[in-house]
Amino acid sequence: MASNGNGSVANGNGTARNGLAKIQTHKKHNGICHDDSGPTVKAQTIDELHSLQKKKSAPTTPVTGFQAPFATLTEEERHKQQLQSISASLASLTRETGPNLVKGDPARKSDTQKVTHVHHHHVSTPTIAVSDSALKFTHVLYNLSPAELYEQAIKYEKGSFISSTGALATLSGAKTGRSPRDKRVVKDDLTKNDLWWGKGSPNIEMDEHSFMVNRERAVDYLNSLDKVFVNDQFLNWDTENRIKVRIVSARAYHSLFMHNMCIRPTPEELENFGTPDFTIYNAGQFPCNRYTHYMTSSTSIDLNLARREMVILGTQYAGEMKKGLFSVMHYLMPKRQILSLHSGCNMGKDGDVALFFGLSGTGKTTLSTDHNRYLIGDDEHCWGDNGVSNIEGGCYAKCIDLSREKEPDIWNAIRFGTVLENVVFDEHDREVDYSDKSVTENTRAAYPIEYIPNAKLPCVGPHPKNVILLACDAFGVLPPVSKLNLAQTMYHFISGYTALVAGTEEGIKEPQATFSACFGAAFIMLHPTKYAAMLAEKMQKHGATGWLVNTGWSAGSYGNGSRIKLQYTRKIIDAIHSGSLLNAEYKKTEIFGLEIPTEVEGVPSEILDPMNTWSNKKAYKETLLKLAGLFKNNFETFTNYKIGKGNNNLTEEILAAGPIF
Numbered sequence: 001m002a003s004n005g006n007g008s009v010a011n012g013n014g015t016a017r018n019g020l021a022k023i024q025t026h027k028k029h030n031g032i033c034h035d036d037s038g039p040t041v042k043a044q045t046i047d048e049l050h051s052l053q054k055k056k057s058a059p060t061t062p063v064t065g066f067q068a069p070f071a072t073l074t075e076e077e078r079h080k081q082q083l084q085s086i087s088a089s090l091a092s093l094t095r096e097t098g099p100n101l102v103k104g105d106p107a108r109k110s111d112t113q114k115v116t117h118v119h120h121h122h123v124s125t126p127t128i129a130v131s132d133s134a135l136k137f138t139h140v141l142y143n144l145s146p147a148e149l150y151e152q153a154i155k156y157e158k159g160s161f162i163s164s165t166g167a168l169a170t171l172s173g174a175k176t177g178r179s180p181r182d183k184r185v186v187k188d189d190l191t192k193n194d195l196w197w198g199k200g201s202p203n204i205e206m207d208e209h210s211f212m213v214n215r216e217r218a219v220d221y222l223n224s225l226d227k228v229f230v231n232d233q234f235l236n237w238d239t240e241n242r243i244k245v246r247i248v249s250a251r252a253y254h255s256l257f258m259h260n261m262c263i264r265p266t267p268e269e270l271e272n273f274g275t276p277d278f279t280i281y282n283a284g285q286f287p288c289n290r291y292t293h294y295m296t297s298s299t300s301i302d303l304n305l306a307r308r309e310m311v312i313l314g315t316q317y318a319g320e321m322k323k324g325l326f327s328v329m330h331y332l333m334p335k336r337q338i339l340s341l342h343s344g345c346n347m348g349k350d351g352d353v354a355l356f357f358g359l360s361g362t363g364k365t366t367l368s369t370d371h372n373r374y375l376i377g378d379d380e381h382c383w384g385d386n387g388v389s390n391i392e393g394g395c396y397a398k399c400i401d402l403s404r405e406k407e408p409d410i411w412n413a414i415r416f417g418t419v420l421e422n423v424v425f426d427e428h429d430r431e432v433d434y435s436d437k438s439v440t441e442n443t444r445a446a447y448p449i450e451y452i453p454n455a456k457l458p459c460v461g462p463h464p465k466n467v468i469l470l471a472c473d474a475f476g477v478l479p480p481v482s483k484l485n486l487a488q489t490m491y492h493f494i495s496g497y498t499a500l501v502a503g504t505e506e507g508i509k510e511p512q513a514t515f516s517a518c519f520g521a522a523f524i525m526l527h528p529t530k531y532a533a534m535l536a537e538k539m540q541k542h543g544a545t546g547w548l549v550n551t552g553w554s555a556g557s558y559g560n561g562s563r564i565k566l567q568y569t570r571k572i573i574d575a576i577h578s579g580s581l582l583n584a585e586y587k588k589t590e591i592f593g594l595e596i597p598t599e600v601e602g603v604p605s606e607i608l609d610p611m612n613t614w615s616n617k618k619a620y621k622e623t624l625l626k627l628a629g630l631f632k633n634n635f636e637t638f639t640n641y642k643i644g645k646g647n648n649n650l651t652e653e654i655l656a657a658g659p660i661f
């Protein structure tokens with residue numbers, strides 16, 4: 001076929017042979033057609049073009065004078081120090097030479113060339129490599145940004161996808177929740193008298209040697225990889241009691257999760273980071289060795305307080321890192337007379353602070369995320385002499401049955417940067433189906449706290465006015481709200497009650513009572529009475545009021561009744577915050593002796609006394625007695641302990657504040 005010289009194929013009369021109009025192109029006077037007439041790119045080769053795309057991050061540390069330890073160093077020296085610090089973290093403790101570290105992605109040649117001369121800190125003069133691992137390089141991906149971590153996850157981690165709203169949807173593997181029975185704590189001269197051991201304690205002992213075996217296993221695994229992720233971040237918004245943490249992990253998912261959940265350092269803070277106070281080695285893809293003493297499964301989460309280290313083997317569930325660090329805070333903070341709390345926390349416009357205690361799934365995140373109040377944090381706090389501070393830099397919300405209408409702020413936080421764990425989505429449009437439990441019921445979203453529009457930054461506040469204890473009572477006999485005196489607050493705090501529903505699919509199942517001291521027995525390190533005494537002292541000193549809120553069932557147990565509407569629970573919480581509930585009219589319930597209001601604005605009065613909502617009064621009474629018996633049995637282990645110092649009679653009052661029948 002002939003061409004007419006300007007590139008289009010046509011017959012002589014301006015109409016293409018198939019009858020379509022002739023394609024008009026710009027005709028330059030020399031008769032040559034150009035692809036376009038716009039400005040051209042300032043590159044001669046494709047590599048050059050790509051190099052234009054990214055500009056170097058701006059230098060972050062202004063030279064501020066001699067108070068900053070790194071200020072006199074060149075950027076290159078600073079990088080070298082950082083790498084040496086990381087190399088020290090990753091060093092095997094049994095070999096002469098540590099890993100050779102390189103900053104950057106091994107897939108990118110230009111990154112690799114940046115720093116190839118940094119060697120292990122032990123090695124100042126060249127030595128003969130004694131093992132193959134000493135010959136290879138480990139690439140360190142240090143404090144990557146969410147965008148970089150997305151790229152890593154999507155390129156290299158199966159099961160990573162971008163959801164329709166921009167979140168990173170991923171899978172945590174075989175474990176979709178924490179493994180408390182696989183937690184081990186090194187028992188040594190330091191911890192044997194300090195910590196809570198034995199019945200009811202979450203601290204299952206291991207010896208130092210077994211810890212080192214697991215540590216070496218994790219470090220060798222991590223060093224065998226082409227690359228590891230390193231996060232250097234902070235815990236605790238109270239800057240005087242801030243802890244520097246380093247997380248070494250093998251997955252971009254883990255790095256992004258911790259980026260969101262810990263406090264993110266500013267570039268300046270990062271450059272002056274120095275040596276971490278605590279290090280996590282997350283080798284979760286790799287199992288522990290069951291021939292190792294104290295190992296009872298392939299999963300082990302090991303805490304060594306003396307070494308300030310934690311090792312994770314055999315579970316990729318990211319919550320282990322979050323809650324592992326929380327355990328560390330439960331040890332370190334009380335030593336400084338600061339109370340660590342498994343609670344949410346928010347603040348009203350007038351500065352009134354509320355704490356929300358409760359076990360998993362009782363509503364800490366849901367109820368502390370309140371559009372009319374400032375969010376201080378959703379899960380882990382400290383209460384010290386200056387007030388409260390959040391330990392974390394992010395939130396970890398349950399997603400099952402999440403709806404835009406009921407929880408708009410959480411819904412809107414699920415966007416670019418958020419980690420979405422174990423959710424199910426449409427294969428084409430990536431719309432998440434929050435009702436789908438195919439992978440697990442424990443679907444989760446981890447997002448930075450700034451994603452909540454009314455987050456209080458920095459996340460600190462004054463002393464709490466209200467202390468709200470949340471229980472999801474699947475028996476349906478606890479009132480939706482009761483006002484507690486101090487002894488009752490302590491009784492319920494130490495009991496740490498909630499009821500879970502065993503099986504949600506196969507029809508009616510018996511609810512199961514869970515008692516977890518301080519609403520967080522899985523994370524506390526000292527005896528529960530130590531935390532209880534501190535809470536009592538602080539509540540008394542600052543005049544805080546205690547409340548018990550049942551976010552669980554009404555009008556019958558699970559199977560007959562139904563969960564109290566979130567809308568009603570929110571009204572109850574509103575009335576607590578505003579102070580109006582303090583002045584309501586109260587009556588006392590039988591057995592539990594709880595003070596219940598007769599009216600709450602926006603809540604049908606008949607549901608305030610659970611007895612009214614049960615059609616079968618006999619069944620109500622039986623269930624109430626059954627639950628009271630469970631409380632009594634559980635509390636027996638605490639009857640031999642004294643709460644607080646001196647000859648106060650709080651201990652007796654607390655014992656008397658339980659159910660009487």
Ligand SMILES: Nc1ncnc2c1ncn2[C@@H]1O[C@H](COP(=O)(O)OP(=O)(O)OP(=O)(O)O)[C@@H](O)[C@H]1O
Nearest residue numbers: 360361362363364365366397398551564565566569
């Ligand atoms: N009346 C209610 N009050 C509070 N939450 C409710 C209520 N009814 C249903 N829910 C649901 O219960 C769940 C409460 O979970 P939430 O994430 O707040 O738990 P959590 O206490 O923060 O636990 P975790 O410590 O595991 O993060 C949410 O999915 C919420 O939608």
Ligand SMILES: O=C([O-])CC(=O)C(=O)O
Nearest residue numbers: 178319323359360379396
């Ligand atoms: O730790 C987790 O996996 C989630 C959580 O907040 C809890 O269980 O209290």
Ligand SMILES: [Ca+2]
Nearest residue numbers: 365379396397
């Ligand atoms: Ca939560």
Ligand SMILES: [Mn+2]
Nearest residue numbers: 342359360379
């Ligand atoms: Mn929690």
